[in-house]
Amino acid sequence: MKVKETAQIVASDKLAENIYSMLLATTASQYAVPGQFINIYCNDGSKILPRPISICEIDKELGTLRVVYRVVGKGTAEFSNLKPGDTVEILGPLGNGFPLEEGKAIVVGGGIGVPPMLELAKELTGDVTAVLGYRTDDLFLADNFIDAAAEVVFATDDGSVGVHGTVVDAMKENDLRADVIYACGPKPMLKGVAEYADSIGAKCYVSMEERMACGVGACLGCVCQSKEVDNHSHVNNKRVCKDGPVFLSTEVVL
Amino acid sequence: MNTKVTIAGVEFQNPIMEASGTFGSGMEYGEFVDLNRLGAVVTKGVANVPWPGNPTPRIAEVSSGMLNAIGLQNPGVEVFCNRDLKFLENYKDTRVLVNVCGHSAEEYIEVVDRLADESRVDMLEINISCPNVKEGGIAFGQDPKAVEEITRLVKKHAKQPIVMKLSPNVTDIKVMAKAAEAGGADAISLINTLTGMKIDVERQNFVLANKTGGMSGPAVHPIAVRMVYECANAVNIPIIGMGGVSTWEDAVEMMLAGATAVSVGTANFFNPTATVDILDGMIDYMKRKKIDNITDIVGIVK
Ligand SMILES: Cc1cc2nc3c(=O)[nH]c(=O)nc-3n(C[C@H](O)[C@H](O)[C@H](O)COP(=O)(O)OP(=O)(O)OC[C@H]3O[C@@H](n4cnc5c(N)ncnc54)[C@H](O)[C@@H]3O)c2cc1C
Ligand SMILES: Cc1cc2nc3c(=O)[nH]c(=O)nc-3n(C[C@H](O)[C@H](O)[C@H](O)COP(=O)(O)O)c2cc1C
Ligand code: FES
Numbered sequence: 001m002k003v004k005e006t007a008q009i010v011a012s013d014k015l016a017e018n019i020y021s022m023l024l025a026t027t028a029s030q031y032a033v034p035g036q037f038i039n040i041y042c043n044d045g046s047k048i049l050p051r052p053i054s055i056c057e058i059d060k061e062l063g064t065l066r067v068v069y070r071v072v073g074k075g076t077a078e079f080s081n082l083k084p085g086d087t088v089e090i091l092g093p094l095g096n097g098f099p100l101e102e103g104k105a106i107v108v109g110g111g112i113g114v115p116p117m118l119e120l121a122k123e124l125t126g127d128v129t130a131v132l133g134y135r136t137d138d139l140f141l142a143d144n145f146i147d148a149a150a151e152v153v154f155a156t157d158d159g160s161v162g163v164h165g166t167v168v169d170a171m172k173e174n175d176l177r178a179d180v181i182y183a184c185g186p187k188p189m190l191k192g193v194a195e196y197a198d199s200i201g202a203k204c205y206v207s208m209e210e211r212m213a214c215g216v217g218a219c220l221g222c223v224c225q226s227k228e229v230d231n232h233s234h235v236n237n238k239r240v241c242k243d244g245p246v247f248l249s250t251e252v253v254l
Numbered sequence: 255m256n257t258k259v260t261i262a263g264v265e266f267q268n269p270i271m272e273a274s275g276t277f278g279s280g281m282e283y284g285e286f287v288d289l290n291r292l293g294a295v296v297t298k299g300v301a302n303v304p305w306p307g308n309p310t311p312r313i314a315e316v317s318s319g320m321l322n323a324i325g326l327q328n329p330g331v332e333v334f335c336n337r338d339l340k341f342l343e344n345y346k347d348t349r350v351l352v353n354v355c356g357h358s359a360e361e362y363i364e365v366v367d368r369l370a371d372e373s374r375v376d377m378l379e380i381n382i383s384c385p386n387v388k389e390g391g392i393a394f395g396q397d398p399k400a401v402e403e404i405t406r407l408v409k410k411h412a413k414q415p416i417v418m419k420l421s422p423n424v425t426d427i428k429v430m431a432k433a434a435e436a437g438g439a440d441a442i443s444l445i446n447t448l449t450g451m452k453i454d455v456e457r458q459n460f461v462l463a464n465k466t467g468g469m470s471g472p473a474v475h476p477i478a479v480r481m482v483y484e485c486a487n488a489v490n491i492p493i494i495g496m497g498g499v500s501t502w503e504d505a506v507e508m509m510l511a512g513a514t515a516v517s518v519g520t521a522n523f524f525n526p527t528a529t530v531d532i533l534d535g536m537i538d539y540m541k542r543k544k545i546d547n548i549t550d551i552v553g554i555v556k
Contacts, residue, residue, distance in 0.1 A: 004526050048315065048523065049523060050523070213313045215523075216285070218276065219523065220298075220324050221310075233305075235304050235329075
């Protein structure tokens with residue numbers, strides 16, 4: 001079930017340069033699963049479109065959702081100025097989420113693709129390795145992953161921590177094996193991860209991103225190219241907001 | 255108190271509809287609003303065959319508005335009839351307007367013919383004003399002769415009343431409204447989106463893959479009100495007004511300017527219950543102003 005409601009901000013913190021965390025009290029937490037996202041609306045009405053932000057952590061008992069986001073423009077800048085007690089309009093949870101599969105799993109996050117992997121790492125029941133890629137040694141959320149996963153491998157663009165290179169380099173260097181790989185990050189990274197998964201015979205789920213308007217599957221703004229015809233328009237366009245954001249890597253064109 | 259309005263013999267329980275392309279066929283927003291409360295569901299444009307639409311990005315935000323370049327992605331009329339119309343069978347209180355698109359006169363006619371015997375279709379809205387497809391679409395909507403011809407042709411084939419959807423991307427929209435009336439249109443609807451462009455200054459490139467997109471949302475509302483007013487004073491057929499309607503005040507404004515019914519589009523994206531919120535606000539306004547029939551306010555501002 002999706003809810004549209006006013007959510008109260010319980011906590012708002014800066015985690016790293018331009019990276020913020022926001023804890024929201026919302027009934028959407030009761031329906032959320034890892035890999036889903038919420039639409040956050042700006043309080044400034046001139047910014048009419050919602051900002052889709054992935055769910056980083058779910059606490060059903062406390063009734064909260066945590067989101068972690070990078071400030072890249074006016075909307076996210078507005079969110080970063082919100083204080084505990086302030087409110088925002090939200091719609092969610094949206095999208096399909098990651099299917100929780102049995103067996104050994106690798107969760108891969110690159111940059112602002114790291115946050116959505118946290119709740120997944122916590123909910124997976126098998127053995128979990130987290131592979132996290134950052135620009136520098138500003139390793140936001142790393143401690144949470146160390147608690148949630150059996151093993152954590154780092155890759156940094158500047159080589160300051162872990163493998164000097166991409167998350168794919170880190171997987172190769174550590175010769176990581178798994179039954180299933182889950183990934184969120186920029187498209188070239190997803191492509192690399194999908195190829196790596198293929199090479200080790202693992203199933204691979206990727207979380208995609210596209211510009212959105214409605215967030216619920218009505219406007220057809222957010223499509224990505226799919227290999228088979230989609231069941232909405234019977235062309236080769238799946239809706240990231242509704243059919244995704246999580247797809248099998250073999251389902252979509254990366 | 256009576257919220258009913260009638261357009262070309264079709265009675266609507268109230269004048270509030272949603273605008274084509276912003277609401278699918280109602281399946282998705284049906285989670286948030288009771289579709290049976292709407293005056294009508296207006297479907298996304300339907301073509302003779304599935305259309306894949308434009309490459310992405312298809313969406314850009316602008317101040318108090320947005321640009322879209324969906325390019326009329328749709329599953330084609332066959333799937334539409336078997337799935338979407340079947341779904342709408344469950345909502346008998348609301349009327350159904352099917353928005354029709356095509357690249358050529360023949361394609362429009364093929365859709366119109368296919369829909370002729372579908373009992374769930376109360377009216378056809380003919381989109382001759384989409385700025386996001388290269389052929390057809392807007393090409394029919396920017397030349398009064400072409401507007402009149404396509405209207406006449408569609409009217410000859412259609413079993414349901416036809417609404418011609420006009421483009422604001424013209425010098426004088428009254429000329430197009432008169433052309434549609436001359437061609438036999440039962441009603442007109444306006445405005446479709448205004449062609450716009452957004453450039454990303456960091457990447458020094460277009461935000462939309464299509465370069466241009468149709469602008470909609472609160473920022474276009476005053477233009478839409480002006481155009482509805484102009485058309486209302488130029489033709490004798492009813493008008494469905496749209497463009498930036500986000501609040502009940504916006505909807506009432508449209509009706510005062512001359513619209514018999516009002517469509518809500520982009521507002522659904524920032525308020526999924528916009529349609530019914532607007533309807534409730536309009537009913538409160540009627541009570542407060544002691545308006546017995548909502549039709550009493552249509553076009554009274556001269
Ligand atoms: C399913 C999904 C999940 C996401 N999860 C996260 C997350 O967990 N953390 C995070 O930091 N970011 C996430 N993003 C990206 C986030 O939505 C954008 O960074 C944000 O919308 C930017 O808003 P802005 O106003 O600051 O930027 P502006 O550039 O001013 O935004 C202008 C418009 O473009 C849209 N936009 C800009 N960048 C993106 C983008 N990358 N993707 C989609 N729309 C964009 C905005 O929503 C807005 O409509 C996610 C995107 C999607 C589609
Ligand atoms: C995402 C999107 C898709 C649209 N698709 C269609 C369409 O398929 N057919 C059509 O006639 N108009 C289409 N329109 C135009 C709207 O129906 C409406 O005329 C316009 O957006 C102005 O109203 P608004 O400001 O309330 O959105 C679309 C608009 C948007 C924003
Ligand atoms: S954002 Fe509208 S369909 Fe995905």
